[in-house]
Amino acid sequence: MKKKVFGRKLSRDKNERKALFKSLISSLVLSERIQTTESKAKAIKSEIEKLVTKAKQADESAKTVLQKNLSRLAFEKILKDIAPRFSNRQGGYVRLIKLGKRFGDDAPMAIIEWTEKAKEVAVVTPKVKKTKSKQVKPKTVKKPTKTKVIKKKSE
16 A cells, blocks of 8 residues: 655656656757657656746746756746747646557657647748859769680680
8 A cells, every 4th residue: 555655756766856857858848849658758747837837927936946947948948938838828738649669668658748839930031142153073084994804725
């Protein structure tokens, strides 16, 4: 009978687990979609929901909590890009998509991603005039032909 057991241990001690969750959450924020095992995805889902809710507040106490749980690049991206994206949503910021089992150890895999995609911004690139440059033809090298030597039989 399990009593007072909270969270997922994932066969790691406390510090390893915290580092694993921090790296998984930071990589989700940076790449917007990650593939991991189903148990790890379920373990970080609630943490991500809490961090996005804190990022929407954007006050000093929220920033200290975010800095503690995210890498520097992920901290900047969650404040500037992800929190404004979910300003009208009350919860349910991420979705879990179950995949098949991993070939090597038969572990159930899942993809965790944001429910709302980033808005595509049309980027206008200036046209560059192409200047004619002299095209150098590659030199062809004549391959020596193989000659067969026929030996006469002496009679």
